[in-house]
Amino acid sequence: MSRNVVVAKRYAKALFDIAQQQQIVAEVEDQLKLIVQAIESEVDVQKFLALPSVDASRKIELLRGVFADRVSYIVLNTLELLLTNGRQDVIADVYGAYVKIAGESLGQARATVYTAQSLSADELEKVAAQFSQITGKKITAEQVVEPALLGGIQVRIGDRLYDGSLAGKLNRLNKSLNKRAL
Numbered sequence: 583m584s585r586n587v588v589v590a591k592r593y594a595k596a597l598f599d600i601a602q603q604q605q606i607v608a609e610v611e612d613q614l615k616l617i618v619q620a621i622e623s624e625v626d627v628q629k630f631l632a633l634p635s636v637d638a639s640r641k642i643e644l645l646r647g648v649f650a651d652r653v654s655y656i657v658l659n660t661l662e663l664l665l666t667n668g669r670q671d672v673i674a675d676v677y678g679a680y681v682k683i684a685g686e687s688l689g690q691a692r693a694t695v696y697t698a699q700s701l702s703a704d705e706l707e708k709v710a711a712q713f714s715q716i717t718g719k720k721i722t723a724e725q726v727v728e729p730a731l732l733g734g735i736q737v738r739i740g741d742r743l744y745d746g747s748l749a750g751k752l753n754r755l756n757k758s759l760n761k762r763a764l
Contacts, residue, residue: 590675591683597660597676598683606654607684613653614677617661620648621673631670641665682740691719696728696736696747713737713744 601610621627631641642662649658664670685691695701695709710723717739728736733748 586672586675587679589669590672591679593660593664593669593672593676594679594683597656598680598687600656601684602687604656606656607688610654610657611677611681611684613649613657614680616652617645617649617657618674618677631665638665638668641670685719689719691717691721691739693721693723694738695723695725696731696738697725698727698729698731698733698747700727701725709735709737713739716744 597610598607601607621631627644630636630644642665645661645665646658649661660676661673664673664676681692693710693713695706701709706723706725710721713723714721721739723737731747731749732752734746734751736747736750737744
């Protein structure tokens with residue numbers, strides 16, 4: 583595990599603890615998502631935040647100016663702390679770790695459903711319901727169309743991949759046949 587991931591988890595855990603005490607866990611998650619999306623969509627902002635020659639106070643001033651009326655003070659304080667400590671490179675990692683910590687605490691998980699063709703909203707909901715039963719968590723699913731799968735689905739929940747795709751089955755069959763040939 584990289585050092586940035588470890589650092590991000592610490593910040594995320596501290597932020598989650600405060601958000602949970604104030605009963606604003608979901609709001610903080612949405613606010614972090616807003617910040618990450620805004621930073622990732624603006625290359626100039628990414629470059630500005632990464633410049634070591636720019637003082638942290640100027641970076642904080644920029645982010646406070648942009649987000650002051652759109653995010654809570656605990657999120658702003660976390661951003662300020664990250665920038666003061668030269669950790670602007672882990673903002674997205676803090677968001678990812680926060681989502682994971684919040685989901686585990688609330689018995690929720692996010693699933694990415696990979697399919698060869700687009701599913702209807704009803705079909706996606708059925709997949710989410712099925713994996714809710716398997717995992718014992720409330721699953722929120724998002725879909726990614728991946729034509730290389732040929733058919734079937736793959737579902738990624740956290741670090742676990744459930745592979746029911748035709749490409750996956752063919753790959754496993756190929757490996758099995760190659761083992762027997764040796």
